[in-house]
Amino acid sequence: MTDVPRLSIGLPVYNGAEYLSEALDALLGQSFQDFELIISDNASFDETENICRRYADQDSRIRYIRLPKNIGASPNHNLVFTEARGEYFKWASHDDLYGRELLRRCVEILDADPQVVLAHSWNAVIDSTGAVIEPFDYSMATDSPHAPERFRGLLFAPGGDDFYGVIRANILRRVAPLDSYHHADRTIVAEIALHGRFQQVPELLYFRRDHPTRAERANPTKRSRCANLDPRRADPVRHPTVRLLGEYVFGFARMIRRAPLTSAQRRECYLYLAQWLLSRAVPWREKNAVPEPVPPVELDTLSGTVDAVVPGRHGRTP
Numbered sequence: 001m002t003d004v005p006r007l008s009i010g011l012p013v014y015n016g017a018e019y020l021s022e023a024l025d026a027l028l029g030q031s032f033q034d035f036e037l038i039i040s041d042n043a044s045f046d047e048t049e050n051i052c053r054r055y056a057d058q059d060s061r062i063r064y065i066r067l068p069k070n071i072g073a074s075p076n077h078n079l080v081f082t083e084a085r086g087e088y089f090k091w092a093s094h095d096d097l098y099g100r101e102l103l104r105r106c107v108e109i110l111d112a113d114p115q116v117v118l119a120h121s122w123n124a125v126i127d128s129t130g131a132v133i134e135p136f137d138y139s140m141a142t143d144s145p146h147a148p149e150r151f152r153g154l155l156f157a158p159g160g161d162d163f164y165g166v167i168r169a170n171i172l173r174r175v176a177p178l179d180s181y182h183h184a185d186r187t188i189v190a191e192i193a194l195h196g197r198f199q200q201v202p203e204l205l206y207f208r209r210d211h212p213t214r215a216e217r218a219n220p221t222k223r224s225r226c227a228n229l230d231p232r233r234a235d236p237v238r239h240p241t242v243r244l245l246g247e248y249v250f251g252f253a254r255m256i257r258r259a260p261l262t263s264a265q266r267r268e269c270y271l272y273l274a275q276w277l278l279s280r281a282v283p284w285r286e287k288n289a290v291p292e293p294v295p296p297v298e299l300d301t302l303s304g305t306v307d308a309v310v311p312g313r314h315g316r317t318p
Contacts, residue, residue: 005061007035007088007107007166010080012073016094017047019209022130022312024055026097029311032104037092038080040065042073048094072230073215074180081172089169095214096164097130099205099309106166109199115145117196120165121205124302128211130313132302135204136160142198147261148268150193154186155252155276161208162189162198171195176255180230181247182222187255194259194269204305249277 009027013020027037039052039062049066056062063083067076081089088110092098099121106119125134138160141153163185175191178184212218219225226244227234233244256269307313 005034005036005086007032007090007103008081008084008086008169009035009037009090009092010077010084011037011039011092011094012042012076012080013039013044013048013052013094014042014070014073014076015044015046015048017044017051018213019095019128019211020048020051021055023092023094023096023098024051025312026100026310027092028055028059028061029100030098030103031100032107035061035103036084036086037062038065038083039063040076040080040083041067042076043067043070070231072180072228072232074178074184074229078177081169081177084169087169088166089172090166091164093164093208095209095211097126097207097209097306097310097313099203099207100311101203101309102201102205103166105201105203105205109201110166110168113197113199115197116199117171118142118162118165118167118192118198119201120160120162120198121201121203123161123206123208124204126207126209126303126306128209130207130209130303130306130310132207132299132306133210135299135302138200142193143200145197146265147194147259148265148272150197151190151256151269152272154190154193155272156279161206162192164206164208165198167192168196176251176258179247179251180226180233181251182226182244183248184229184251187248187251190252191255191259194255194261204302205309207306207310249273 041048041052052064056064077091088107102121109116109119123136124132127133140157140160142150144150171192175188178188215228219228222241222244233239252273256266
């Protein structure tokens with residue numbers, strides 16, 4: 001390895017002790033080794049600090065930052081990126097799991113094609129024990145060579161987990177930092193897509209854990225989710241719900257204006273944004289659409305895949 005790693009992984013965490021060791025084992029056990037792992041602890045008061053310091057003492061690739069107070073999830077995500085030195089960057093979650101070939105396969109894609117700005121893999125949702133409860137069928141046209149088509153796909157299709165893909169750091173520096181309004185993660189991914197294509201590794205290598213204390217479930221309202229992203233959003237006077245939603249819409253509009261697009265491409269993106277807004281106001285699709293049949297999936301088989309491909313899973317008891 002060189003002094004400057006090829007890949008930087010940023011792991012923001014707050015009170016993540018329950019699943020943190022599993023996530024760290026999965027990341028540190030990757031077949032691709034040329035990375036730094038930047039952990040920013042958002043003033044946790046559980047065992048997170050002790051776990052991080054123990055792992056940092058054992059692996060020189062880890063840089064552990066302990067914040068004196070909770071600054072919110074969004075500023076913490078932005079902080080780990082500002083600390084990154086690598087050519088590529090990946091956000092990691094303290095409660096998810098990662099197949100041992102995930103980083104290697106994503107880096108190979110980015111090395112092979114300079115037009116690809118983000119690489120990720122097929123993914124599935126797992127429960128607290130690591131058993132697969134929902135496979136995800138990625139249907140977004142983010143691999144299209146046409147930027148407006150990529151933007152349209154991210155607007156209208158159910159979101160994947162591209163936020164946790166491996167991203168070219170120079171591209172990520174050109175987009176607006178992660179904000180704290182409603183669905184701010186969707187707008188940053190959409191802006192990245194306006195800079196280039198995404199590519200999916202056709203292997204199940206990323207596993208998003210769903211559990212009662214995950215941020216999305218522990219914060220069921222728009223306001224509580226936004227306040228988790230930034231504590232200042234908890235003030236209903238300065239940040240009413242209409243503002244949280246309005247900033248989301250204007251976030252898309254601003255990114256279209258900033259992106260490296262032709263005038264024709266920009267107009268096309270604005271048209272798709274208008275169509276999307278109309279579909280939100282008049283959700284006829286949800287009322288009239290006939291769901292396509294979903295082929296049966298052997299979840300037990302997929303759960304076995306988790307144990308087979310994730311470092312540290314062998315011999316671990318639920």
